[in-house]
Amino acid sequence: MTETLIITDSPDSLSGLAGVASQNQWKPLSAGVWNPATKQAWQAVGGQPNAALVTLPGLAPWRQIMAVGRSPVSQVDGLREMLQSGQAPPTPFACLAFTGDGFHGNRGRPWQALEGNLHLTVLFSPNLPASELGVGLSIVPSLAVADALGQFDALGQAPRIKWVNDVLLGGRKVSGVITSTVTKGECIEHAVLGIGINIATTPNLPSGKFVQPPGSLRELAPDILITLPAILPVLLESLARRHAQLLEHGPGALHADYVRHNCVIGHEVEIWEETAGECDAAKLIARGRVTDILPDLSL
Numbered sequence: 053m054t055e056t057l058i059i060t061d062s063p064d065s066l067s068g069l070a071g072v073a074s075q076n077q078w079k080p081l082s083a084g085v086w087n088p089a090t091k092q093a094w095q096a097v098g099g100q101p102n103a104a105l106v107t108l109p110g111l112a113p114w115r116q117i118m119a120v121g122r123s124p125v126s127q128v129d130g131l132r133e134m135l136q137s138g139q140a141p142p143t144p145f146a147c148l149a150f151t152g153d154g155f156h157g158n159r160g161r162p163w164q165a166l167e168g169n170l171h172l173t174v175l176f177s178p179n180l181p182a183s184e185l186g187v188g189l190s191i192v193p194s195l196a197v198a199d200a201l202g203q204f205d206a207l208g209q210a211p212r213i214k215w216v217n218d219v220l221l222g223g224r225k226v227s228g229v230i231t232s233t234v235t236k237g238e239c240i241e242h243a244v245l246g247i248g249i250n251i252a253t254t255p256n257l258p259s260g261k262f263v264q265p266p267g268s269l270r271e272l273a274p275d276i277l278i279t280l281p282a283i284l285p286v287l288l289e290s291l292a293r294r295h296a297q298l299l300e301h302g303p304g305a306l307h308a309d310y311v312r313h314n315c316v317i318g319h320e321v322e323i324w325e326e327t328a329g330e331c332d333a334a335k336l337i338a339r340g341r342v343t344d345i346l347p348d349l350s351l
Contacts, residue, residue, distance in 0.1 A: 056110030057085065059094070061103040062121035065150045069108075069281040078106040090116075093141040096134040097173070098123025098149060111285055113292055115142035123152035123165075127173040128232060128246040135175075135234045135242050143242075144295070145175040146288060150280075155248070163228065168252025169268070170280050172287065176243045176295050185240055187349050188303035191310045193229035193245045194219055196290035198313045201226075201249075203286055206276035207269065212315035214264065215342075216349060219249075220315060224267025226250050247287070251280055307347050316342045316351075323351070 060066060063078045085107065095101055099120045110117055120127075127147050134140065149155075149171050155163040165171050178185060194217040201211040201221065212220045219227035227249045234242040250268035257266050269278045298306055311317070320341050325334040342351050 058108045058110045058117045060119035081105040096130040097127045097147040098125045118147040120149045123149035126154045143177040148172045163248050164255040166253045170249040172247045174245045179241050181238050182240050186303035188298040188306050189243045190231045192294045193247050196294045197227045199290040200287040206273050213313045215316045225264040226267050311345050
């Protein structure tokens with residue numbers, strides 16, 4: 053069986069990582085593992101080349117999980133640049149930064165990488181025709197977040213997905229996701245999924261009609277200590293399971309669960325151009341009651 057590894061420069065931030073045997077101890081990264089491909093991946097996701105790195109046996113099926121104390125770049129962008137150069141880490145691959153700069157959501161909107169929150173990027177390499185995957189890769193991350201948060205009964209409420217891909221608890225946005233693909237002809241070779249979850253801290257965002265009020269798990273369940281090391285393995289398991297479901301059964305089953313988790317069906321909504329809130333000239337596209345979300349995610 054291929055070895056799976058967690059590689060980090062900040063082991064204290066992963067203290068108490070669920071799913072890892074308690075007898076395992078962090079060990080210095082061996083010279084055999086620190087090969088050119090590993091070095092390239094580490095630097096692509098914002099790791100310092102001369103950092104003192106340690107390892108633990110990983111979490112199957114993830115071949116490598118890299119955890120960077122502070123990344124100066126968006127790990128989604130860094131990983132995409134590596135893929136576009138023709139190189140790729142062993143997949144499935146995951147990386148996270150405990151804090152950093154340059155992180156963003158859809159359309160480049162800034163995402164504050166605050167300490168104690170989760171900033172996760174994962175890489176799958178389906179190498180399948182886009183026609184077989186449909187919108188599945190777009191809804192895998194939001195479904196996985198909803199699955200993972202739903203396992204924490206202490207939150208006291210079910211997570212809901214706000215069209216298209218924000219995850220809410222109690223009407224507040226606690227998670228945002230993005231999906232980016234690398235294609236070759238009609239095939240999707242790689243899919244990079246970026247996920248942010250506000251665990252310990254609620255970011256300060258400007259108010260406005262088009263800004264979903266933010267929240268954090270700590271704010272919503274102040275009497276229960278929900279931590280990044282507790283959530284990370286649960287989320288990684290959900291991501292791997294949802295991706296496997298997509299490959300085996302296609303996007304239909306995922307779409308059914310997406311609709312079940314959604315919070316817009318039955319509600320009056322307005323749909324504006326994407327520049328709404330940023331441009332005064334943005335136009336209202338449609339207004340009405342949502343009766344369904346179709347397989348292509350149109351309302």
